[in-house]
Amino acid sequence: MTRILALANQKGGVGKTTTAINLGACLAERGARVLLVDIDAQGNATSGLGLDGTAHAGVYQMLVEDVPARECIIPTHQPGLEIIPASSDLAGAEVELVPMMAREYRLKRALEPLDGAYDFILLDCPPSLGLLTLNALAAATEVLIPVQCEYLALEGLSHLAQTLDLVRRNLNHGLRIGGLLLTMYDSRTNLSQQVADEVRKHFPETFQTAIPRSVRLSEAPSHGVSILAYDPSSRGAEAYRALADEVLARDPESSVRG
Ligand code: ADP
Ligand code: MG
Numbered sequence: 001m002t003r004i005l006a007l008a009n010q011k012g013g014v015g016k017t018t019t020a021i022n023l024g025a026c027l028a029e030r031g032a033r034v035l036l037v038d039i040d041a042q043g044n045a046t047s048g049l050g051l052d053g054t055a056h057a058g059v060y061q062m063l064v065e066d067v068p069a070r071e072c073i074i075p076t077h078q079p080g081l082e083i084i085p086a087s088s089d090l091a092g093a094e095v096e097l098v099p100m101m102a103r104e105y106r107l108k109r110a111l112e113p114l115d116g117a118y119d120f121i122l123l124d125c126p127p128s129l130g131l132l133t134l135n136a137l138a139a140a141t142e143v144l145i146p147v148q149c150e151y152l153a154l155e156g157l158s159h160l161a162q163t164l165d166l167v168r169r170n171l172n173h174g175l176r177i178g179g180l181l182l183t184m185y186d187s188r189t190n191l192s193q194q195v196a197d198e199v200r201k202h203f204p205e206t207f208q209t210a211i212p213r214s215v216r217l218s219e220a221p222s223h224g225v226s227i228l229a230y231d232p233s234s235r236g237a238e239a240y241r242a243l244a245d246e247v248l249a250r251d252p253e254s255s256v257r258g
Helices: 014-028 044-048 060-062 092-097 105-113 129-137 154-170 190-202 215-223 235-249
Strands: 001-008 035-036 079-082 120-124 142-148 176-186 204-213
Touching: 001 014, 001 129, 014 035, 014 044, 014 079, 014 120, 014 142, 014 176, 014 215, 014 235, 035 044, 035 105, 044 079, 044 215, 060 092, 060 105, 079 176, 092 129, 105 120, 129 154, 129 204, 142 154, 142 190, 176 190, 176 235, 190 204, 204 235
Parallel strands: 001 120, 001 142, 035 079, 035 120, 142 176, 176 204
Antiparallel strands: none
8 A cells, every 4th residue: 555644844944845855765765666746836845856847747737637647747866756746836726726626635536546556655745734735634644744953843733733633533534643753953952952852752653763954965955866866875864764764664564675
């Protein structure tokens, strides 16, 4: 079965897109077949993989114009990692979806024909809890929540937890919390340690792996490649490999092993 992971947090700049790209690349490196779906109109996952979302059918065409998902898929530089790109027209989708029938389930329906074709589908969500994020949460089997270690995040997280409860009650009974991921962790600062301790205390499903603050991770997207292509032996690359192993290990049914 395909595991569909939504990378969600209504706060921007917490590492959703960085995680979508690099977790996707590391799962693919481990031999998994991975599809990344860029549902943020900013298209950072698309451009971060060196691709141009305006040159190809993407998430907008799939959600609003019923273009089949298979026609929207493009390969990336990383073997095993493919993407359905975003482009700026996706910003209009939040509004254009409103009058549509079963508007929260457009993404789920669109991805159904791909079931089994991938081990993982990663959904890179926009920084809001709007209709695109609800589509991702309705389609997902798990939600993975990046939390930036430079900011006391608990208030935002309790809002997100309430939304996830509502989603589970109304849209997607089976949605699991795949895990919280500490990002931009800097072991030298008290604040990082404090945020990490608080998050782990409130959310035992937090991953063991914390992603360190690393300039190499922030540089890679401007070269249009994942950290595995940009600096494969960097601390950031090692951290995302460790995360991929944890994600693989959290699935009792998984047959893909590193
Ligand atoms: P989001 O998708 O949640 O808005 P991004 O993944 O785009 O967040 O990250 C926000 C910014 O922080 C980007 O400029 C990104 O390159 C940078 N960044 C993300 N993770 C790290 C990290 N571990 N170390 C350093 N910079 C990071
Ligand atoms: Mg993003």
